[in-house]
Amino acid sequence: MKLKKTQQILLILIAAMLALTLLFNVTKISSVSSGASNEVFGFFSLLKSSLIDKPFNGLNQFIYSFSNLYQVQIENDALRSQLDEIASMQATINELRRENSELKESNSLKLLNSEYQYIDATVINRSFESYQNIMTIDAGTDDGVFENMAVITSKGLIGKVQNAKSDYAIIRLLTTEDGANKVSVKITINETETADAILERFDADRQMYIVTLLSANTTITKDMSVTTSGMGGVFPSGILVGIVSEVEEIPNALSMKIYVKPSASFSDINYVKVVKRGNS
Amino acid sequence: MYNFLFVAIGFLFDLIVQAIFPVDFAYQTIFFVPCFSFISLLLVTRRMTLYSSVLFAVILGLFQDIVSGQAIFVYPLIYVICVLIYAYWSKNLSETIFEMMLLILVMIFVKEILVYGYHLMMGLTEMFIMTFLIKRCFLSVVIGLAEGLIMIGTNYLFQGKIDREKAYHDQNDNLFGHQFK
Numbered sequence: 001m002k003l004k005k006t007q008q009i010l011l012i013l014i015a016a017m018l019a020l021t022l023l024f025n026v027t028k029i030s031s032v033s034s035g036a037s038n039e040v041f042g043f044f045s046l047l048k049s050s051l052i053d054k055p056f057n058g059l060n061q062f063i064y065s066f067s068n069l070y071q072v073q074i075e076n077d078a079l080r081s082q083l084d085e086i087a088s089m090q091a092t093i094n095e096l097r098r099e100n101s102e103l104k105e106s107n108s109l110k111l112l113n114s115e116y117q118y119i120d121a122t123v124i125n126r127s128f129e130s131y132q133n134i135m136t137i138d139a140g141t142d143d144g145v146f147e148n149m150a151v152i153t154s155k156g157l158i159g160k161v162q163n164a165k166s167d168y169a170i171i172r173l174l175t176t177e178d179g180a181n182k183v184s185v186k187i188t189i190n191e192t193e194t195a196d197a198i199l200e201r202f203d204a205d206r207q208m209y210i211v212t213l214l215s216a217n218t219t220i221t222k223d224m225s226v227t228t229s230g231m232g233g234v235f236p237s238g239i240l241v242g243i244v245s246e247v248e249e250i251p252n253a254l255s256m257k258i259y260v261k262p263s264a265s266f267s268d269i270n271y272v273k274v275v276k277r278g279n280s
Numbered sequence: 281m282y283n284f285l286f287v288a289i290g291f292l293f294d295l296i297v298q299a300i301f302p303v304d305f306a307y308q309t310i311f312f313v314p315c316f317s318f319i320s321l322l323l324v325t326r327r328m329t330l331y332s333s334v335l336f337a338v339i340l341g342l343f344q345d346i347v348s349g350q351a352i353f354v355y356p357l358i359y360v361i362c363v364l365i366y367a368y369w370s371k372n373l374s375e376t377i378f379e380m381m382l383l384i385l386v387m388i389f390v391k392e393i394l395v396y397g398y399h400l401m402m403g404l405t406e407m408f409i410m411t412f413l414i415k416r417c418f419l420s421v422v423i424g425l426a427e428g429l430i431m432i433g434t435n436y437l438f439q440g441k442i443d444r445e446k447a448y449h450d451q452n453d454n455l456f457g458h459q460f461k
Contacts, residue, residue, distance in 0.1 A: 007331050014338055018360070021353035040346045048295060048347075056299040128294070128313060129348035130303045130416065131399040175305040177405045204307050204407040204415075266306035 042168050045125030045136035053124065057270075116236040118273040119144055124168070126269070133159075133173040137272060140167045148234050150275040156240040156263035157183070157228060161274065169274075174209065174241075175202045175266055185211060185241055186229040187220055187258070195220065196229055197258065199241065208245055208259040220247050226260050236277050283324045286438050287340060290320030290431060307411065312419035315388050317344070319424070319431040321359065322366050322387055323380075330367055337363040358394045362387055377432060384428040385421055392417045 065072075121139035139145045141164050149161045151171050159173040160181070174181055183199040195218040200210045211226065224244040230237025246259040293316035304311045321340050325333035341356030348355070366387055373379040396412050399405045 011331065011334065014334065014356075014360075018353055018357045021357065044346055052292075052295045053299045056296060060300060126298075126302055126305075127348050128298045128303055129395075130305055130307075130311070130313075131395075131404050132348060133305050173305050177407070178403055202306070204405060205411045207306055207308050262306060265308075267304040267309055267311075268302055 042136060042163075042165055042170060046138075046168060049124030049136075049138070117276045119276060121145070121169075121272050121274055123269055123272060133176045134162065135159075135171045135173065135269065137169050137171060137274070138167070139274060140165050140169050142166050144276060145169045145274045150228070150235040150239060151272050152239055152275055153264045153269060153272055155265060156242065157235070158264045158266065158269065158272065160234065171272070173266065174199070174262070175204075177202055177204055183235060183241065184229045184231040185226050186237075187211075187213075187218075187244065188225045188227065189218065189220070194229075196231070197226075199226075199260070203259070206246075206259055208261050209242060211258040211260050213256055213258060220244060220256065220258055222246070236275055239275065282438055283328075283336070286324055286435065287317060287320045287336075289434065290316040290318075291343075293317075293427075293430070307407075307415045310415055310419050312423045313392070313416065314427065315391070315420065315424055316427050316431060318359075318362075318388065318391060319384055319428055320435075321363070322384060323431060323435045325363050325366070326370055330364075333363045333367060334360055354398060358391060358398065361394060362391050365390060380432060381425065381428050384432075385424050388424040389417065389421050392420055 119139055121137035121143075123135050124138050125136040127134045137145075137151075145161055145164050147161050147164055150157060151159050151161060157174065159171045159175075161169050162172040163170040172181060174183070179201040181201070185197050185199050186194040187197055188194050196214045197211045198214065200212055202208075203210050209226075213220065222244055226241045226244060228235040228237055228239040228241060240263050242260040242262045244258055245261040248257040248259070250257055294314045297314040297316070301311070301314075303313065317340065321337060325336055328336065337359035338356040341359040342353070344355040344359070345353065366383065369386075370383060373383060392412075396405070396407075396409070396417075400407075
């Protein structure tokens with residue numbers, strides 16, 4: 001089939017744009033288009049959440065709740081028995097807070113690494129492309145969410161805020177494999193001793209984080225807990241990251257490779273908390 | 281118009297399935313990527329010229345990039361390659377449901393391999409190919425069976441309507457059009 005001149009020009013333009021895009025992506029040249037893509041992705045997330053996700057998630061929840069009524073009753077009975085302990089735990093926490101503020105004042109400390117507040121948010125969109133590892137939440141700068149804030153679920157750290165607009169934010173998950181999401185962590189050896197390490201990246205084959213120890217003379221064993229250390233100024237300290245699953249000695253190297261099983265589940269995240277450093 | 285509407289329906293099905301079955305970013309479970317819009321693209325472009333197919337693939341690919349939060353022109357490139365391969369292979373096959381299904385399943389596999397290859401090349405993943413095949417590709421192709429049947433059925437409904445309208449207009453032209461020319 002013979003093409004007209006305009007059709008030929010259009011095809012050449014398309015081929016040129018595709019080739020240039022491939023070249024820019026290979027050489028990792030960032031462009032205006034990625035910023036524009038984020039804006040449109042955020043807008044689309046809001047639209048999709050209100051038109052598609054909310055109705056179908058609502059229906060899903062209804063069916064799930066109805067089919068789990070008996071299980072919910074058993075859980076309620078167990079939780080009721082734990083309620084009595086909450087009052088005494090709250091009194092202990094208040095006492096510890098009071099002691100903490102007195103100690104801070106006496107040592108002239110303005111802010112501890114472990115002080116933070118939570119901003120609740122709902123996930124309104126997750127990228128269907130699993131390689132992208134991004135999600136959109138319905139909290140933005142108007143709610144106090146800014147870039148590089150840590151994001152957690154009830155089970156642990158899941159990522160950090162990559163881009164924040166006034167009423168939504170895009171989160172980059174820790175499951176990225178490109179090594180651009182390093183986290184400063186510490187491994188709890190015992191009640192008084194910890195070892196500093198760096199969470200390098202996520203290993204999709206083993207479904208675990210790869211953590212590199214910073215000190216050579218430390219013995220790390222399975223089932224030790226890994227939390228954020230608060231160093232680096234991005235994440236507050238004390239946020240659970242995972243549990244040590246495997247330790248691999250690296251031949252001819254001082255350090256060792258530690259595989260950490262994530263504490264958070266990445267398959268179905270609906271509600272998250274954005275962690276804000278400070279106590280104001 | 282009907283082509284765009286048909287692809288939009290495929291896209292809507294994709295969004296609904298994504299809401300109900302989200303992907304597992306940590307690859308702890310086997311998951312699938314819905315391909316309704318991709319299948320609708322293949323079914324629509326088989327009746328188009330190569331030039332129209334490429335344009336259509338670029339437009340849908342751009343839209344898919346926006347939806348998935350990718351850098352621009354990733355999916356247009358992949359969809360154009362898929363459409364060209366599909367156009368070449370479909371010349372040797374007839375339009376029975378079995379052969380169409382076979383071709384659709386193969387194209388889903390090709391698309392997944394291209395997406396995986398692209399992200400491997402860009403350094404966005406270091407996953408072994410076996411992990412990719414087991415955790416993502418396998419179920420996507422298997423579920424593609426059901427998706428393909430749904431979209432082929434929907435396409436026959438659409439195409440039946442188009443053919444009936446075309447026959448009606450052709451009949452009316454023969455009765456009235458010529459005498460006024």
